[in-house]
Amino acid sequence: MTAKISLRSVTRQFVVRPARGSKASAKEPTTLTALHSLSLDVRDGEFLTLVGPSGSGKTTLLDLLAGLSTPTSGEVLVDGRPVTGPGKDRAVVFQQYALFPWRTASANVSIGLEGKGPDGRKLNRRERAAKASEYLKLVGLAGFEDRFPHELSGGMKQRVAIARSLAYEPDVLLMDEPFAALDAQTREQLQDELLRIWRATGKTIVFITHGIDEAVYLGQRVAVLSARPGRLKEIVDVDIPDRDGEDDIRSHPAFVEQRHKVWTLLHDEVRLAQDAGHRKILPDGTAPDEAPAAAGTHESTLERSAA
Numbered sequence: 001m002t003a004k005i006s007l008r009s010v011t012r013q014f015v016v017r018p019a020r021g022s023k024a025s026a027k028e029p030t031t032l033t034a035l036h037s038l039s040l041d042v043r044d045g046e047f048l049t050l051v052g053p054s055g056s057g058k059t060t061l062l063d064l065l066a067g068l069s070t071p072t073s074g075e076v077l078v079d080g081r082p083v084t085g086p087g088k089d090r091a092v093v094f095q096q097y098a099l100f101p102w103r104t105a106s107a108n109v110s111i112g113l114e115g116k117g118p119d120g121r122k123l124n125r126r127e128r129a130a131k132a133s134e135y136l137k138l139v140g141l142a143g144f145e146d147r148f149p150h151e152l153s154g155g156m157k158q159r160v161a162i163a164r165s166l167a168y169e170p171d172v173l174l175m176d177e178p179f180a181a182l183d184a185q186t187r188e189q190l191q192d193e194l195l196r197i198w199r200a201t202g203k204t205i206v207f208i209t210h211g212i213d214e215a216v217y218l219g220q221r222v223a224v225l226s227a228r229p230g231r232l233k234e235i236v237d238v239d240i241p242d243r244d245g246e247d248d249i250r251s252h253p254a255f256v257e258q259r260h261k262v263w264t265l266l267h268d269e270v271r272l273a274q275d276a277g278h279r280k281i282l283p284d285g286t287a288p289d290e291a292p293a294a295a296g297t298h299e300s301t302l303e304r305s306a307a
């Protein structure tokens with residue numbers, strides 16, 4: 001197997017402020033373990049979906065892959081090389097569209113083309129507009145080049161964001177609940193479009209979602225994370241025979257069975273996370289029940305097994 005992405009025993013901890021009003025003995029900063037010793041390989045060209053309870057470290061994992069943060073221990077490799085920061089080989093699509101309101105759809109897409117291209121040459125304005133059009137067409141927005149974000153629906157805005165990510169010509173697309181804010185119908189439409197784009201471009205995709213249906217529908221494999229601290233609980237292989245010939249894949253017995261498997265795995269973890277709910281980070285950034293920083297991972301592990 002060619003691993004495009006390799007996570008090797010990755011642990012990510014955050015140092016957080018002690019809770020307001022906590023005991024004098026608990027005044028020192030505390031350590032929160034978001035991910036604990038997680039190992040995972042993603043194949044070149046694979047579509048991997050990632051599910052886990054809220055707070056299980058999914059976004060933390062994506063940030064590590066994007067190079068927006070570094071692991072506390074362990075290794076994050078892309079193409080066998082350690083990730084040292086963001087790179088044009090990896091593009092991120094967030095839940096919020098993050099478009100510039102003062103730029104047209106075309107100008108939003110061409111942001112990624114303003115530097116030097118993959119061949120080291122700078123594209124001129126006309127070439128950039130042509131490329132932007134090509135990617136807007138790929139996401140079903142041909143003819144919308146000159147529209148501003150406020151003139152587009154939520155689904156259209158997310159299409160523009162996807163087109164912008166693709167315009168970088170990254171090998172890897174990292175997507176953090178990109179369709180969560182959309183209505184059910186638009187979401188299903190975009191899921192199909194993403195599958196079409198994935199098949200057409202052969203990108204490696206890591207896609208985070210809270211939707212079990214979405215995870216099974218899109219992923220070749222579904223990675224299930226445990227409640228915090230996030231570890232890899234299980235990887236479910238999605239195997240739906242005659243997928244391409246089916247109209248309503250979601251009703252296929254194989255889909256129903258694999259959906260149920262993911263649901264069961266996730267359900268147990270969500271309950272654990274809920275039981276530990278009072279230990280969650282508060283909005284002010286404090287972690288009332290976390291272990292002191294010096295105690296580190298071990299305490300958090302104990303905390304989880306005690307939950």
Ligand SMILES: Nc1ncnc2c1ncn2[C@@H]1O[C@H](COP(=O)(O)OP(=O)(O)OP(=O)(O)O)[C@@H](O)[C@H]1O
Nearest residue numbers: 014016032034053054055056057058059060061281
């Ligand atoms: N910069 C940070 N500083 C301190 N704690 C953080 C930071 N980023 C994340 N955390 C904590 O790490 C844990 C994992 O957070 P993360 O955002 O990765 O969860 P998630 O699985 O993406 O959750 P959700 O499904 O709600 O988006 C949480 O307890 C969160 O509070």
Ligand SMILES: [Mg+2]
Nearest residue numbers: 058059060176
């Ligand atoms: Mg998240």
